[in-house]
Amino acid sequence: MNQLIGLQKFTKIVADSGDVYQIKKYKPLDATTNPSLILKTMSLPEYKKLIENAVSYGKKKSYLKKEQLIHASDKILVNIGKEILNYIPGKVSTEVDARLSFDKFASIKKAKKIINMYEEDGIHRSKILIKLAATWECIQAAKELLKENINCNLTLLFSFAQAIACAEANVFLISPFVGRIYDWYFEKNLIHVYNVNNDPGVLSVKKIYQYYKKYNYNTIIMGASFRNVDQILALAGCDYLTISPDLLNKLSNTVGFVERKLFPLEKPISKPKSVLHESEFRWLHNQDKMAVEKLSDGIRQFSVDQEKIEEILNPLF
Template identity: 40%
Template sequence: MAKRALRLACVALSILILRHHGEFQAFTGSVIAQSGSRISLRSVAETGLSQLAAVTTLSIDTGDLAIIKEYAETGLITDATTNPLFVSQAGLSGDPVYVAFVEDAIEYACGKVEGVDERVALAMDKLAVNLGVAISKLVTGYISTEVDPRLSFDKEETLRRARRIIALYEEAGVPRERVLIKLAATWEGIAAMAELEKEVQAVAAAQYGARLISPFPGRVLDWHKRSSGKETWSPREDPGVVAVERMCPLAAIVACCLLEGTSFVGPGSLPMLPKLRKSRALSRTQLTATPSQRVAYAAVVQVQVKEGQEEDFLEASLQNARKSKGEPLNQRFDVLQQRDSPGNFALVEIYRNADGPAGHKETQHYQRWRDDVADMMAVPRTAVQYDTVFPGKATDYHPATLMLERSQGAADVDVTHVVVKVKPGAEKAFKKATRANAMESVKEYGNLRFDVLQSVDDPTDFLLIEVYRTAADAAKHKNTQHYLEWRSTVAFMMAEPREGKKYVTHFPSVPAAWKVAEGVI
C-alpha cells in the first residue's frame, strides 16, 4: 500500500515538473528539430558535428538512451546531461526499461527512509541516478545530474541532496570523478557549489571554481518565442546563440575551462557556437579550426620603476589588467613583482590570436595605463613576443576558477620565470625535451602551471613559467625523475647558464586562477 501511495506521489511530482518545464517550452534534446522530427544523424555527423567535435567537447542533452547510444557510437559525443524534465519523461514513458528504473527507485526509497515526502524525494534522486548510471555505460566522459530546482534558494538542502546523489552514484559503481552536479546559479546555489568543489574535487578553500558553466541556448530561445511571438531566427541571430556568445568575454574573465553550449535546437545553430573564434564568419556547412584554436600569442613586458613609485605603478597596472581580461581575445594578464627587486615588474599577456595584442593597444584602458605610468619608468620598458610551445592552444590558458582576485592581496603561490638561451641548432631538441618535462610537471600535485614560451625574434631564447602552490612544492619538482632527466638532456644545449627569477603574484591573486582548467591540456 505504501509503495502504491509513493508511486502515485512520484507520478504527481513528475506531472508537476513536466508542467513547469512546459511553461518554458523546453526541448527534450539538442538533436531534435523544432518540429520534433529527427535530424539525419549521418548528415549532422558528416557536416558541422564532426568538425565541432574536433575543437571542443560535446555533451548530449537528452534522457533518451537510444539517442545517446546512437550519437555516442559516432565517437563525437563524450558527455551527457540530464535534468528533472528528462527524468520525469522517462518515468512516465511506459517503456519497460524506464519502468524498471522507477520500480527500483521506489523499492529503494521504501527500504531506506520513512514518510511520504522524504521517500518521494529519495525516489526521484534514485531515479535520476538510475538513468545516469545507464547513461554512464554509453558515454566515456561526464554524466551531469541536476539537483531538484525547487531547492534553488536553499543552500543546506541543496548540499544534502547533492551529496546524496554523489553517494548513490558511488553505491551503483560510478566513481564521483565522472559525476557533475548541476546547481542553480542563485547565490545559494553558488555557495553550495563552493562547498561541493572543496569536498568532491578537493579544491582549496580559496578556489571558488566550478568545473564548467552550462548555458541552455534552447531555453533562451523558448523564452524569446513566448515573449516576442516570433517563431524563427537565423542561426546568427538566434537569441540563445547570442546569449552564449555574450558569455565568451565573461568566460575569459572567469576563465571556465568548458563553456558547454548545450540544448541547441538544430544543426543550423552548431556553426554559431561561440566557443570558436571568428564563428560569425563560418557557413552553416563548413566549420574549420582556425589558427586561433591552434596557437596562442604571448608577450612579456619588463618594467623597472623609480624607487617609491612601486605602489602607484601596481595600482595602475591592476586596473589595466582587470579590464584587459574583459577583452574578447585575451586569455591571461599576469601582474608580477620581482621578490628580490621590488622595483622590477613583469606583465605576462596571452591572446587567442595575432589580433589580440594589436586590439589591446587600441583600448582606452591600455592607453590610460600607458600615459599614467610613463613618468614612473626608471628606464624604457621592454617587450618580448613569444610563441607558445606548451600549452600549445590559446584555450589551454583558461584557469580553473571563477575568481581572479581576493581581498587579501597577492596570491601565496611560488612563481618562477626561468630564462634559457640555447645554442643555435638546438632549438628543436630543446623544445622536445622541455615539452616532455612540462607534460609531466603539470601532473605534480603542487603544480599550478608550467608554460614553455619561445621568442619570436630570437628562437634560441626560451622562457619557462613555473607556478607551484608553495616553495616546498617547487623544491620537490627538482627531485622528480622527469626534471632530472630534462636537466641532464638539455645540459649540453645551453649557450649560457639559465637564470631563474622569483615573483610575487598580484594578478591573478587566487591560487586556482593559475591552474589550467582540468581536461584542457
Template identity: 50%
Template sequence: MGTPSKLEQLKTMTVVVADTGDIDAIKRLQPVDCTTNPTLVLKAVPLPAYERVIADALAWGKGQGGAREAVVGAIADRLAVAVGTELARIVPGRVSTEVDADLSFDTEATVNKARAIIAAYQANGIGREKILIKIAGTWEGIQAAKILQAEGIDCNMTLIFDIAQAIACANADAFLISPFVGRILDWYVKAEGRTYTAEEDPGVVSVRGIYDYYKTHGIKTVVMAASFRNVGEVEALAGCDRLTISPALLDQLAADTGTLERKLSPDTVATRPARIEQDEKSFRWAMNQNPMATEKLAEGIRMFAKDLKELRSIVAKRMEA
C-alpha cells in the same frame, strides 16, 4: 571514407554532450557526456530500457520506513541516480545529475543533497569523477558550488542567462556552466516580435560574450552552451568548449555533409572584455537590471520543480499499484 558530417566535424572542435536520458539515442549518437534532470527522467521512465531500474527503485522504496512523502522523494532521487548510473556506463565522460529545483535558494540543503547524490552513485560503483552535480545559477546555488568544488565535487551550473551569473560561477571555481541559448532567444522573440539570424541570435551573442570573457581572463570553468532551438544556433557556436544538444538536432547535424566553420577558439577571441569585480550586491543588481535573465531563471526553476513534482506523483501512483 565519405565526406564527414557536420556532427563529425563538430566533434573535432567541441565536446558534444547529449541532452537526453534515452539509452538507445546515446548508443547511436556516441556523445562524450550526457545530462539528466527531472524532465529527462520523466521521459526515460516509460522507455523499455529502464523497466528493471524502475522496478528495483520501487521495490527498494517499499522496504523503507518513514513518512510516505519522504519515501516517494527518496525513490525519485534513486530513480535519477539509477538512470544516471545506466548512462555513466555508456558514455566515456560525465553524467550531470540535478539537485532538486525546490532547493535553489537554500545553500546548505543544496550542499547536503549533492553529497547524498555522490554517495548514491558511489554505492552503485560510479565514482565522483564521472558525475557533475547540476545546480541552478542562483546566488545561493553558486555559493553551494563553491563549497562542493572545494570538496572535489564538480558542479554544472545550469540556467545561466547573464554574464553576472557566469562571473559568479567562475569566482566559485565551478567546473562547468550551461548558458541556455534557446530560452534566451524565446524571450527576445516574444518581447521584440521578430526573428533572428543565427549570427544575431541573442542566445548565441550571450554565449560568445561569456566565452570571450572566460578565455580573456584565463578562467578554467567550462562553457557548455545548452537549450538549442535549431542547428543554426549550434553551428554559430562551433568550437565552444562543450555543446549539449538534443538527439533530434544531433541527427540533423549527422545527416548534413556541408562544411562546418569553427566560430569560437581560445586562440582567436573576438573581444577582450575587462575583468568585472563582483560581490553579492552587484550580482543581484546585474540580475535585476536584466529582465530576460530574471524571468528565465525563475521560469526554469519553476519548470524543473514542476517536473520533479510530476515524477514524484508517478512514483506515488506506482507505489500504490
C-alpha cells in the same frame, strides 16, 4: 564528412537526453539530464526495472511514505545516470531538486546524498556533475562542494552576472541556455530580421566565451538548449555543446564543411582583482529582465516536472 563529425573537431559533444538508445546511437562524450528529460524516459519499457529498484530502495530507507518517495525520486535519477554511464566515456549530469534552488545548505546536502548514492553503487564522483540552477545560493553551494571534489554543472544560466559569479566560484561547468534566450526575445517581438550571428542566445554565449578566455578562467562553457542547427554551428569552437537527439540526427545526416567560430586567446590576461559580491550579483542580474524571467520560469518548470516524477512513483508505495 557530416556536420557532427566536423563539429567534433572543435567542440566536445554532449547528449542532452536521458534516453540510452539515443546515447548509444550518437556516442557523445558526456550526457546531461534534468527532471524534464527524466520524466520522458520513465515511460520507456527498458526503464521499468530502474523504477522498481528505486521504489524498493525508498521502502528500505524509511517507513514513512513521504520519506520513501523522496528517496525513490533521488534513486531514479541515480539509476538512470548509472545506465547512461554504461555507454559514454565521460560524465553524466544529475540535477538537484529545483525546489532547493534558493537554499544553499539544502542543495549541498542533496548533492552529497546523490554523490553518495552513486558511490554506493561503485560509481566514482569524478564521473558525476551535480546540476544546480545558477542562483546565488547554488553558485555558493557549488563552491563549497568543490572542496570535497564534487564538480557541478550550473544550469539555467541566462545573464552575464551569473556567468561571472560562476567563474569566480571556479565551478566546473556552466550551461548557458541559447534557445530559451532566443525564445524570450522572439516572444517579445524583439527580433525583426533574424540572422544567426545576431541571435541573442548565440551572442550571450560568445560574450561569456570571450570573457572567460580573456581572463583564463577554468570553468567550462557548455552551450545548451538549442532550437536549430544554425545556432549550434554558430558556436563551433565552444568548449562543449549539449545537443538534443533530434538535432544530433540533423547534424549527422547533413554533409558539409563546419567552420570554427570561437577561438581562445593566445595570451590571456590576469583575472580581475574585484570580486562580484552577493548584492552586486543580484543587482546586475536584476538589470536583465530576460534573465530574471527565464531563470524563475526554468526553476518553476523543473519543479513541476519533479513533482510529476513523484506522482508517477507515489502509487507504487
